[in-house]
Amino acid sequence: MKVQVRFPLFVAILLAVTIPAFSREVRTDYDHHANFSQYKTYSWGKVEMQNPLWNDRVREAVNKELAKKGWTEVPSDGDATIVAIATTHERPTLRTFYDGFPGWRWGGFGESTTYVDNYEVGTLVIDMFDTRSKKLIWRGSASDTLPDKPDKAVKDLDKSVEKMFEHFPPSA
Secondary structure, eight states: OEEEEEHHHHHHHHHHHHHHHHOOOEEEEEOTTOOGGGOOEEEEEEEEOSSTTHHHHHHHHHHHHHHHTTOEEOSSOOSEEEEEEEEEEEEEEEEEEEOOOOSOBTTEEEEEEEEEEEEEEEEEEEEEEETTTOOEEEEEEETTOSOSOHHHHHHHHHHHHHHHTTTOSOOO
């Protein structure tokens, strides 16, 4: 499909597409009736990443943040049980190829062809359950945290988990 692109419109579309593509969204929610002061220990339930090499990386990142909050990991029967899973979804990205610059025109600069490509983006979800009641008490999620490139992704994981636990435990 050939599209006549005007410079201001092109810049607006480019910004609208690229800014969200590079942003990481971290969300948390919790049971407002849970008394987080009663929780001091935790155990791991399940860590299920699509790439098994990430299981220990996720566990280490969460352990580090919970240690900062004074929580202690125990092998089993902690006050809370943590489950971490990875999910993926497709995100579209626009790729524009310019067919040449036949000369500057008033308000535009040639024709272009735009294609839509889809790529998978990883989201990390961490759930915390009260071990005795099996009730969900806290959930954190970080989108765009588990990409395919491991070197940069480990830093992204650490930053996302740090941000996820920034205001943890929730105040009463």
